[in-house]
Amino acid sequence: MDNLCPHCGWPDAEPYQVISRRLTRDSTQLSWVRCACGSLQMRQQPRGGEVSVLTRGRPTSDMSNLGNGHSELPSH
Numbered sequence: 710m711d712n713l714c715p716h717c718g719w720p721d722a723e724p725y726q727v728i729s730r731r732l733t734r735d736s737t738q739l740s741w742v743r744c745a746c747g748s749l750q751m752r753q754q755p756r757g758g759e760v761s762v763l764t765r766g767r768p769t770s771d772m773s774n775l776g777n778g779h780s781e782l783p784s785h
């Protein structure tokens with residue numbers, strides 16, 4: 710697995726922060742991982758198998774809003 714986060718380029722192979730892990734009844738490990746940019750991933754790994762990323766969220770709004778002007782703010 711050599712994918713990179715599409716938001717910040719963090720390698721998927723090196724989880725930035727593992728939030729939770731659990732085993733399902735068929736010994737598949739499900740884990741939630743937070744990326745350096747704040748996006749959440751849900752990963753699945755069958756016993757003895759490859760990790761796959763099931764879903765990937767967006768970066769935290771705080772970070773994506775940095776540097777973006779707020780057009781609704783009065784400018785005068």
Ligand SMILES: [Zn+2]
Pocket residue numbers: 714715716717718719744745746747748
């Ligand atoms: Zn990221």
